[in-house]
Amino acid sequence: MARSVQAYVRGSVDRFYEWLASSRVKRPVGPHIWICGDCHVGNLGPLAGTAGEVEIGIRDFDQSVIGNPAHDLIRLALSLATAARGSDLPGLITAHMMEAIMVGYQMGVEHLGRRRPALGEAGPVRVVLREALKRKWRDLAKDRISDPSPEIPLGRCFWPLQAQERAALRELFASKPVRELVTCLRQGKPDDRVEIVDAAYWRKGCSSLGRLRFAVLARVEDQAEEVRHCLLDIKEASPAVAPHSGRAGMPRNPAKRVILAARNLSPTLGERSLAATMCGRPVFVRELRPQDMKVELGKLHRHEAVATARYLSEVLGKAHGRQMTAANRQRWVRELRRNRSRRLDVPSWLWSTVVELLGIHELAYLEHCRRYALQESVRKR
Numbered sequence: 091m092a093r094s095v096q097a098y099v100r101g102s103v104d105r106f107y108e109w110l111a112s113s114r115v116k117r118p119v120g121p122h123i124w125i126c127g128d129c130h131v132g133n134l135g136p137l138a139g140t141a142g143e144v145e146i147g148i149r150d151f152d153q154s155v156i157g158n159p160a161h162d163l164i165r166l167a168l169s170l171a172t173a174a175r176g177s178d179l180p181g182l183i184t185a186h187m188m189e190a191i192m193v194g195y196q197m198g199v200e201h202l203g204r205r206r207p208a209l210g211e212a213g214p215v216r217v218v219l220r221e222a223l224k225r226k227w228r229d230l231a232k233d234r235i236s237d238p239s240p241e242i243p244l245g246r247c248f249w250p251l252q253a254q255e256r257a258a259l260r261e262l263f264a265s266k267p268v269r270e271l272v273t274c275l276r277q278g279k280p281d282d283r284v285e286i287v288d289a290a291y292w293r294k295g296c297s298s299l300g301r302l303r304f305a306v307l308a309r310v311e312d313q314a315e316e317v318r319h320c321l322l323d324i325k326e327a328s329p330a331v332a333p334h335s336g337r338a339g340m341p342r343n344p345a346k347r348v349i350l351a352a353r354n355l356s357p358t359l360g361e362r363s364l365a366a367t368m369c370g371r372p373v374f375v376r377e378l379r380p381q382d383m384k385v386e387l388g389k390l391h392r393h394e395a396v397a398t399a400r401y402l403s404e405v406l407g408k409a410h411g412r413q414m415t416a417a418n419r420q421r422w423v424r425e426l427r428r429n430r431s432r433r434l435d436v437p438s439w440l441w442s443t444v445v446e447l448l449g450i451h452e453l454a455y456l457e458h459c460r461r462y463a464l465q466e467s468v469r470k471r
Contacts, residue, residue, distance in 0.1 A: 092462045096387075098455040099172050103128045103153055104331045106165065109450050111333075115442045118425045120159040123413040124354040126406075127153030127332030129162040130169035131385055134402055136222035138381035139358035144222050146207075146215060146405050147356040149384065152327070154351030155334035159410045159422070166406055167191050167444050168451070170387075170399045175448070177390040187399040188436040188444065194400035196423050198407020199414070207404035213394040214387050215401050222381040241288050242305055248290035251304075258369045259289055259306060262324075268375060271364050272308055272320055283311040287319070302326035302371055321378045326371050345372035355409045 091101040099106075126133060126148050133150040167188060174184045198207065242248050251259070262268055263286055273282045285308065292298065292305040304324040311317050327344035334340060341347045345365035353360030363376040390398070411419055430437055 092459050094176060095452060095455045096169070096172050096176055098458060099169060099451055100130050100132055102451070102454070103165075105454065106168075106447070107161075107331055107333060109447060110161070110164070110443070113443060113446055115439050115446065117158075117160050117164070117439050117443065118428075118437075120410075120422045120425065121414050121418040122156050122335040123159060123410055124154060124351045125157050125159055125162045125332070125410070126151065126165075126351075126355060127155050127157070127161070127330055129165045129406060131166070131173065131387055131402065132169075133384070134405060135384035136219055136381050137356060137358050138222075138379040139361070143358070144219070144381045145358070146219065146385070146402075147358060148406070148409055149356065149359060149382065151348045151351040151355065153330045153332045154348060154355065155330050155332045156340050157332060157334045161332065162406055162410070163191070163195060163403070164440065164443055164447075166403060167440060168447050170395075170402070171444050171448055172451070173387040173390055174395055177387075177395070179390060179392060179395055183392055183395055185436070185441075186396050188441055190396045190400035191403040192426065192436050192440070194403035195407040196426060198404040198409075199411035199419050199423055200407075202408060202411050207401050207408075210397040210401065212397040212401040213391070214385060214398055218383055218385055222383050242290045242307055244290060247293050248305060249293060251289060251291060254369070255291070255302075255304070256289070259286060259304065259324075262366060262368050262375075263306075263308065265366070267364055268366060271362070271375065271377075272322070273310055285309055285311075292323070298325065301328060302368060302373055323376045323378050324368065324373050325376070326368075326373050327365075343372050345374045348374045354413055 091098045128150060129148065133148060134146060135149050136144050137147045137149060138144050170187055170191065171184050174187060194207065244250055263272075263284060269284045272284050287307045287309050289304055289306045292303045294303060302324070303326065306322045306324060308320045308322060309317055310320060327348050329344055330347070341350060343365065345367075349360065349363050349365045352363055359376070359382075362379075363374055365372065365374050367373065385402070387398070414422065426437065428437065
């Protein structure tokens, strides 16, 4: 989180909602639907469907709840505005990005019939989508396990399993739901043989700290002795910090909540995931495919910043809009179009909220770096 203010924004979702709750800006309340809850840029990216299609979608549901869609819109806008600041783009470009976010989001909500948003000059999205379409199993193996051979090398990211963890994984893969998921993902039959080739604890990201997280390389062998491999991510689910609707009928089990959210927000990913229990804790199992990547915003240029903002917000709008009735979509879009000035085509609530949060995050990030530097100096002594 100390690497950049963008990394800090990604890793401080709990503080984000604390600061959002303390803001005096009055924000609209949309239809109660499944939202990502942590919709920053890094949680969007190419996803492969079971039929081989690839499209940009939401790829993380740890914080997903049934709640106010405006929260996702603000979180995405803050993430994009932070990226613009990190790219030394002038404030005028940030203002145009906010306008593009509203245009793209409304297009996504209203026009569900379009298969995918137009890329235009959204350079970072075009690059990652082009790369995803070319990727094969060897690319996934190289990225995730450093070697296309069926083995997970231990090191900084992958740690050896404890005996009870290894036993729990064997028990999990002996269960019917997991076996059916793995064989289905590899176009096999229910009676195909499924076994664990290798597994390791996966140290990955802030949301995994102190929780179960495993990378599992499995093999499926059919009656003709044809072997296919499958890489799975098993992650402990925890309660969401994102505020949810008081009338929400969400599952109490966090893993079931994550899976249900995935199936509503990104059906292509939800189809290859399931909820389970391991070591007495709720976990969700997700297959990793070569095309699954995340959008990385490096140095943004003026001509691509606005197009990228519009594209990603349209992806979010489609994920929200498909859950709404036609009448709710119309009402939500009308609400979003309110409170706009004649000179800036963005609602005052979104602009004020993002500007306020940018300042808060910048100060908090610098304080975080100060504490980190103090800890580093103590360790060196």
